Amino acid sequence: MNNRQLFLSHLAQTTDFPLLIEVEKAEGIHLFGPNGEKYIDLISGIGVSNVGHRHPKVLAAIQSQLDKYLHLMVYGEYVQTPQTQLAKALCDTLPDSLDNVYLVNSGSEAVEGALKLAKRFTGRREMISCVNAYHGSSHGSLSAGGNELFKRAYRPLLPGISHIHYGHLADLEKINRQTAAVILETIQGEAGIRVADREYFQALRRRCDETGTLLILDEIQAGFGRTGKFWAFEHFDIVPDILLCAKGMGGGMPIGAFIANKEVMGVFKNNPLLGHITTFGGHPVSAAASLATVQILQEEQLISQVEAKAALFKSLLVHPKIKGIRNKGLMMAVEFGSFEVLKPIIDRAIELGVITDWFLFCDDSMRIAPPLIITEEQIHDACQAILRAIDEA
Ligand code: PMP
Numbered sequence: 001m002n003n004r005q006l007f008l009s010h011l012a013q014t015t016d017f018p019l020l021i022e023v024e025k026a027e028g029i030h031l032f033g034p035n036g037e038k039y040i041d042l043i044s045g046i047g048v049s050n051v052g053h054r055h056p057k058v059l060a061a062i063q064s065q066l067d068k069y070l071h072l073m074v075y076g077e078y079v080q081t082p083q084t085q086l087a088k089a090l091c092d093t094l095p096d097s098l099d100n101v102y103l104v105n106s107g108s109e110a111v112e113g114a115l116k117l118a119k120r121f122t123g124r125r126e127m128i129s130c131v132n133a134y135h136g137s138s139h140g141s142l143s144a145g146g147n148e149l150f151k152r153a154y155r156p157l158l159p160g161i162s163h164i165h166y167g168h169l170a171d172l173e174k175i176n177r178q179t180a181a182v183i184l185e186t187i188q189g190e191a192g193i194r195v196a197d198r199e200y201f202q203a204l205r206r207r208c209d210e211t212g213t214l215l216i217l218d219e220i221q222a223g224f225g226r227t228g229k230f231w232a233f234e235h236f237d238i239v240p241d242i243l244l245c246a247k248g249m250g251g252g253m254p255i256g257a258f259i260a261n262k263e264v265m266g267v268f269k270n271n272p273l274l275g276h277i278t279t280f281g282g283h284p285v286s287a288a289a290s291l292a293t294v295q296i297l298q299e300e301q302l303i304s305q306v307e308a309k310a311a312l313f314k315s316l317l318v319h320p321k322i323k324g325i326r327n328k329g330l331m332m333a334v335e336f337g338s339f340e341v342l343k344p345i346i347d348r349a350i351e352l353g354v355i356t357d358w359f360l361f362c363d364d365s366m367r368i369a370p371p372l373i374i375t376e377e378q379i380h381d382a383c384q385a386i387l388r389a390i391d392e393a
Contacts, residue, residue: 003034006236010070017343019357021350026053029371029378030341032149040382042305042356042370045054047189047221047331047381050248052371053295058251061292065285075103075281090259095239102258103282107220107246108136110256111183113276114242115140115158117260118214120267121354127158128175128182128213130166132361135183135218140328144183172207174247181214182241186232189221192362193326193333201236214241220256221331224248225297225372226305228329235328242245251293255286286335302372306330310373312376313368316383321345326365330372333365342366349389354382 001009004020021039025032031039031054044050051058065082072078087101102117104110119125129135133146134343142151143158151157164171166188175182182204188194201336208215217240222232226248229235233243241264246256266277297303306329314325336342342364346356356366370382 016327019355021355028052028054029374037351038383039350040354040370040374041377042354042368042382044248044369044371045252046247046330046367047369048250049371050224051251051293051300051302052373053252055251055292055373057292057296058253058289061288062253063286065288067091067129068189069284071280071283073210075278076151079301080282080287082284082286082291082384083282086294088289088334089291090245090257093294094243094259097239097261098243100258100260100262102260102265102268103287104246104256104258104276104278105208105254105281105283106136107218107244108138108141109278109281110220110258111135111141111144111218112138113243114183114258114260115144116141117242117264117268117278118216120273122180122212122214124178124180125160126178126180127161127371128160128164128179130160130184130188131163132166132191133163133183133185133187133218134188134360135185135220143231146393150360156158167200168343169200169203172203175207175211175213179211179213181216182208183216183218185218185220185222186236187222187227187328189331190360190362191329192335192359192365193328195326195328198236201233201238203389205238208241212312212342215241217241217246220244220246222328224293224302225306226331226369228310228328229302230297230303232328239329249290249293250286253286253287253289254284255290257282269377270361288354293339296315297372300373306372307378309372309374309379312379313383316380317386318360319387321362321390330369332368333359333362337364339363345386345389346392348393349386352389354389356386 022033053110091099130143131146134139146163215255219222223245243259326333
């Protein structure tokens, strides 16, 4: 059996439409197939490869850690330099009130930890999240998700979570003194890139303060420079009580975090109530890669170029079949009106050497989220291929 056949017969399938792209190697913004194929990666493993694939400094950090130790013990027992240095580097990117980092394995686990933390800290049981939110696939994070179709088969889910409409000021009244936390994506990703305005975020922050509710911002997709700021909440002049990150954080390695202040995080310390335990969370190799990723984003001025690169995409992607483009920095959705129109375009673009896809809850729009290191010339090449794919699909 060849690799595609093995994939189809022995790997669990997660979609009716697998792209089935074979990859032998990845470097920078490119993926390379076994028969000389070369693709421009415009999705970055869904917002993961922000510094590009196999960035030399990420590889060097991993190599150096491989020579020291791999796993030692459940997170939080030994003093591990990659973890302490990473926590400090993350806190240095954040306002003073976010000074305590809990390292985990993934985005979903960061969500789980944050929901538990909010219950413990407030003593409240109710939560609010948003319609069309995506927070992960585990039971707790799925419960916070806002797409009925995805949740239906798994009920009963976590009780006590109600949903408001992202960006709707009037809905903020539903946050009250029983609400432990509001969790929302700063920029809604899988809903197809929806961006609320500054007024909304200001009002949300005020309402949480008035009711003693913790504000949890999920920047698992929007963080790490993707939107043109290190953290997406910086666009709106607010600070969350708990911040979630993963994906782009590891520079291609699995790692996530929920970040709060010492007082909030401190409740996890109180024995005999179990806080959050994770065997592999903050794995030293991932933590070393993540520390290098933070440094690369800062040293290579990748974030300050995001806005201009996004503007270039928008100026080039003009075609009668494109109904509009929604974006915050290089988190972009190109709207085609239906999956029937979009899917053949994505397939043809892959044949032409450009990889894009669609969103979990928005299948009429093309996802564009390239590595932030993409150059102007590469943006021109990618857009030319997409326009050709539109004409030839
Ligand atoms: N939150 C958001 C906003 C996400 O985009 C994702 C992943 N698409 C998650 C949470 C879940 O992250 P993970 O797949 O690492 O569990």
